[in-house]
Amino acid sequence: MAFILINNRNWLRLLPLLLLFLVQIAGKAQSVPTANLQFQKEKIALANTRSYYVLDVIDKRKLKPNELGEINLLGKPNNLVIQPTLARALYDFWSGSTRVRNELSVPLEIILEDVSVSEKRIAPNKIAGELKVRVSFQWTRSMEPLHLTTYQSASTYTRPEGSYDHEVVFRRMLTGAIKHFDSWIGQNDGKNPLLARGVKLVFDEVDYAEKGDTVFYKPSRKLTWEDFQGSYNRPGSKYSAAVFSSLSYEGGSRMRNNLLEIRISLKVFMVKSMSWGRPEARNTYTLSHEQLHFDITRIVAERFKEKLKKMDLTIENYDSQIQYEFLETFRELNTEQEAYDGQTSHGLNSTQQAEWHRKIKAEIARIYQGT
Incomplete structure (x- = not known):
């Protein structure tokens, strides 16, 4: 910055020089x-x-x-x-x-x-x-x-x-x-899944063959006492028998027609080595009670399947959505099994046992209708 000191006598004489100086500065700032x-x-x-x-x-x-x-x-x-x-x-x-x-x-x-x-x-x-x-x-x-x-x-x-x-x-x-x-x-x-426009859910009906310790659910394959191979020596247990049944699923994905196709197969099974029955309780009535426990597992698995069909699965989050619903299904399964045992007094209440038998068999028949 430059400064010019002027006095009152000379400022008019120096004014043209000052204006020229300001014009030069303005030119440089263009x-x-x-x-x-x-x-x-x-x-x-x-x-x-x-x-x-x-x-x-x-x-x-x-x-x-x-x-x-x-x-x-x-x-x-x-x-x-x-x-x-x-x-x-x-x-x-x-x-x-x-x-x-x-x-x-x-x-x-x-x-x-x-x-x-x-x-x-x-x-x-x-x-x-x-x-x-x-x-x-x-x-x-x-x-x-x-x-x-x-x-x-x-x-x-x-x-x-x-x-x-x-x-x-x-x-x-x-x-x-x-x-x-x-x-x-x-x-x-x-x-490329990055270009998927949406999700398509497909359920594969897989006929799993019986393998070693595991019996996969089939409506035509009823449980027998030979399937109950676990130890029945349960100190303090007041029950006559117990069946260990559960469910799981397998899944995979692939691109098909610009959609991410999610393929799921359900497994409903019982484990022989974890299922047991006391010798004195191995009769037709008790076996029928345990069979209904297995049937309930199959029914709850079907409900899981129907819930997924109605869900708005997203490409970014479908896996966690399915897993969350699966955990909720497990809670529902435990609740349903406890309600069955509670209302039938573990099979001792024959009237309630007959009512559950009717209800569950009707639901199983609906699931497999036409197959």
């Missing part, structure tokens, strides 16, 4: 001149545009929304700018070739991470420059952005001072970006 760029629209040859469309272009660069960097024109630095903004210009540029869509088309979001140019004068009449492009592709599913792929390219050059067609090089690189994504989605659509 911004760098700008050069405008426009993207020439063209129809880009893309093979997979029915699988996606450009929903939005989001500018996350460090530059201002309409700036591309600094270039050198006639030996002077110039800001290269585009109107109204780069994001708007590239949305128009890309979306013109991706307008075909259907209900399964991915709404693509393109993130501009770096689209820039920089130049410097390295010798008289010689300019060195570099153009950079880095864009990432994502889509938002169930309110969660999913990164799909990234395209990156750079171009270095030297040129004489004077005009230079930056638009042609930028357009070639940005055309390469959308072609990169078009190729990526052509290779991944229908295969």
Whole structure:
């Protein structure tokens, strides 16, 4: 900062010099001149545009929304700018070739991470420059952005001072970006879970063969006392018999027709070595009581299956949703078994035992109706 000391006699004489000084300072504070760029629209040859469309272009660069960097024109630095903004210009540029869509088309979001140019004068009449492009592709599913792929390219050059067609090089690189994504989605659509449009739940009815210590539930395969192989010497136990029955499931997933197909098979089983019966209690009535415990396990497993069919499973969270419901089913199973034993007094109340027998057999018949 410069200061000029003047007195009252001389200030009029020095006023022109002061004004000239202020004009010179203002001239030095002027911004760098700008050069405008426009993207020439063209129809880009893309093979997979029915699988996606450009929903939005989001500018996350460090530059201002309409700036591309600094270039050198006639030996002077110039800001290269585009109107109204780069994001708007590239949305128009890309979306013109991706307008075909259907209900399964991915709404693509393109993130501009770096689209820039920089130049410097390295010798008289010689300019060195570099153009950079880095864009990432994502889509938002169930309110969660999913990164799909990234395209990156750079171009270095030297040129004489004077005009230079930056638009042609930028357009070639940005055309390469959308072609990169078009190729990526052509290779991944229908295969990559990131592109799944929804969930389809499929239950596999597997006829598990009896194996060693385990008896898998079948309506035609009734329990016999030979299945109760555990020790019946239970000090303090007042019960005549007990069957250890439980349930589990196996699951897997695969992409099929743009949906994530979840396949589940249920297992309802009893374990021989953990099931027991006292010799004096091994009669038809007691065995029938234990068979109903096994039947109840099968009924609760079916309820688990029906609940899953009604659930709105999400691609991001289906596994935890299923596991939570499975834990709830186990609680329901314990509650149901306790209610059965409580109301029948562990089979001693023959009236209640007959009522439970009627109710459970009707439910089992409904499950296997038509099979």
